Amino acid sequence: MQLGLMLLLLLVSVTALSMAWYGQRRVRTLEQELVRRQQDSAGQAAEAQLLAKQAQELSRDAVAKVTLTESRLAEITAQRGQLEELIQSLSRARDENLVVDIDAGIRVALQQTAITGSAAPLVAALKAADERLARVSQPRLEPVRRAIARDLDRVKAVSVADIASLAIKLDEAARLVDEAPLQVLDPQRLAEAKAPRAVARVAPSPASAAASAAPVGGLRAELGDWWQGLWAETRTLLRVTRIDQPQAMLLAPEQGFFLRENLKLRLLNARLALMSRQFDTAQSDLQAAVAAVDNYFDRGARKTQLLTELLRSVVPQARQAGVPRPDDTLAALTTAAAGR
Template identity: 55%
Template structure:
């Protein structure tokens, strides 16, 4: 009888679970699914951030290598400038020696003329010829037409006071040589070097394009606080997750807007200059201008033109073209480059030939 009762009790099915327990299990599954989705999204954001950090690290390494290369180039240019300065000093010493030699030759010629017993006409012709040859040497050494022009004018005035009919041919040749020498436009090296010195002084005051764009960059937009307010005022876990999920795109967009700014730039590499690169850029521009100045003093006009073209390119590439100072410096550099030109000095061959004919008695 007891066995029958137990069998009847085992055959009776258990009562069904309460509805409250099933609802709890459904809520727990839904929360688990949402947590998994959030974890997957977090992993995606983390992977994207890691990739971005790797790209930034590569860019920083590249910029560091470029900075070191430009630093080495600046040091090399400084060494070249020192070598050019020493070479220019040696050339100036050689020019002084030649001028002294020319002065000694002129003194010897004058002593020789005074020691010889010649007629008055022969002395005048010899003096004019010697003065013109010495002036021609001085013009060749200094690269200026002033000594030759002054000697021709003095010779013309002397022959005019002498008033000898047989020397009229020499006077006509002198007039033609004077016109030819006056027509030659020779660069005024002193004025050009002063302009280059002024440009070197202005380099530190010129605004760079990178510094100007950084000052013009807009401030980052304030971050949205809707997610925090929703989280503070939410009453349930589901509402909190929904509010956070809705506010996440706005937060991401605010972060991107605060880090990235899109603008149209003609020279993109001009905006990537670091502060130390800006310093070396200015020093490099100064070295270019100083090299052009030394080349002008040495009358190496091709080298001076090349250095000034490089300086003009640097002004147009890295400095703010809208700045008044940059425009003034660019115009001044263009003026110097336009006035720097190689001019062959004329020779008073016609006057020398006329003097030789007059000394020969023809």
């Protein structure tokens, strides 16, 4: 029994030793595994530290890049603002130069209109200004275009005297002065009137021819023929003319030349007055010319009628027609130049 107990003890001891060895081996294996894992953890920690360091460096680089990008973006934004301001400044300068140029052109056209008396320079300047504004197509300049349209309508509605056509009519009237007949006899007509004419003889009738055989009948026939011849000759020395203007009777035939020359000088003065835009002087000379034609020229003659029609057509046209100032356009240009 003791042997069995010893065997049992021995078995227990062996079993305990086996278990101890196995446990020690297990512990050793665990220690080795723990060391290995600790080494792996240390490696991973080192790798993680390296990665963290790299990530930190990348983060710093990213922050630097972001900072640089932001600074460049801020610089680009500032440059863009400056560029936009410069573009706006250039646009305003261009608009201001355009406005000043248009204003100067219209004022020069006003001076030309005042000198020539014609609305053509002002109309041309307003049309050119409207075309330039249409090409620019700037909304802030639209009030100027509307003002130009209103002033154009006002200027075109005014009828201005056509000086060139009036001058041509006066030249034609001066030519007709030499051709129109006077109410008194001209020297040429007076010479024709004083020229000897053949005396008309009255042929004796058959009854008087039969009575001429007697001496008394022949004497009466001769006296009758002499009286008829004397009467016919006397009629050639007389001229009966109806003169409606009494002052025409005071004009001698030899003075007709000076009357025509004086009338032509009147017409020439009227022409010069029209060319220099002195419409009051032109009206005075034209009225005097019309009165002279009515008083001293033969109204029934065709040339006189043509001369009168020419003069009467020139009189109502030779008047001062004031060209309206483009005040709306000038005011709109001033407002646009002020930037309002």
